[in-house]
Amino acid sequence: MKYPSLLLLSAVPRLATASCPATQVPFGATCTNATTIYTSAYNYLLDNMPSYDLTNMNSLGFGSLDTADGLDDGVGTVGINNAIAAKQLYPWASTVPEDVWLEYVVPYAHVNEGRTNWRPVLRDAVDYILADIAVPPNNIKDAVNLING
Secondary structure, eight states, rough: OOOTTTTGGGGGGSSOOOOOOOOEEEEEEEEEEEHHHHHHHHHHHHHOOOGOOOOOOOTTTTSSSGGSGGGOOOOOHHHHHHHHHHHHHGGGGSSSSSSHIIISSSSSSTOOOOOOOOOOHHHHHHHHHHHHHHOOOOOOHHHHHHHOO
């Protein structure tokens, strides 16, 4: 498996004091190795992939393709790395339990949504909103109210 974004995580600026080292992912008070979390998320998505995505699983980043064509970095696997980076970056994300994170944050799409790389757009929007805030939110409720406000 390839982890294209994991190498960049140590360079991600933190919004608050990091609860885990850059190579680990926070789940509450527990820090777990990022590679272990990536593998868990990859396997979760693979095991729960909708039947209509199976024919395109290689282009989504699941399976084996020649790495020269870049298709191993499909929206599914790039999405996993973005979900890990968000968990490390935003202080309120550490409170999301792993089972909830796998079910609702990691998936590259829900039902009939387009299979596109939407996470960078959302991250840029959240970062723009947070840029003018003196003290970033530390819990999910405050983050949702600020972002949706």
